[in-house]
Amino acid sequence: MSETWLSDTRSSYDADASGYFEKVRGLLGERPYLRASLALFAELVHGAGGGPVADVGCGPGYVTGHLHELGVDAFGIDISPEMIAIARREHPGLRFEVGTMTDLDLADGSVAGVLAFWSVIHVPDHAVPGVFDEFRRVLRPGGPLLVGFHVGDETRHTSEGYTGRPINVDSHHRSPGKVAGWLRDAGFTIEAELVIGPDEDGPGAVIFARSDA
């Protein structure tokens, strides 16, 4: 792991895994637009013939678990071993592996769908095209992709985790247009974009895309 931002992200989430888990547990219950997005994503996966779906940057695995409840054969990948340990503990029947979205340990065309919820936010601009190339490589042609991210045009640095421990991680806030442009360049067609909370401080967005056949 030669890139500093990768090792910083991993060590930061390792240090803050339990704090992050406490912060987000039960979150989906309060987020109807995210639940609806996941339900639609599940429908798209089923409509494309079903199969394994990678939740990339899965954190403590609650989205992976939710997809599983929707009948999706989801598994999780995260750069943080501590996050993966929590995901395995909380969802003992599901598969979670340590790995990085910059170099996925998955065969070409081996997954039916890819989901990345607020994980590409930690990838600096110069490395995003390579990550989206990876998503395209591992997805079956015509497979759906769902990406969630913070909307904005700034990079926020965080130096203290939820439990007060020192961490060192950047979060890149981006416009949907910028993210969609990278996805098109990687060989995806954009099917839908949803901005969530545009009038709030800290809006988010999800983009539904499909791997070009």
Ligand SMILES: C[S@@+](CC[C@H](N)C(=O)[O-])C[C@H]1O[C@@H](n2cnc3c(N)ncnc32)[C@H](O)[C@@H]1O
């Ligand atoms: C803000 S959390 C989001 C977690 C979960 N997807 C959610 O929606 O709550 C970002 C997650 O992405 C993971 N992550 C960051 N960079 C990664 C990378 N290069 N490869 C895999 N996971 C990564 C972090 O370890 C962390 O668990």
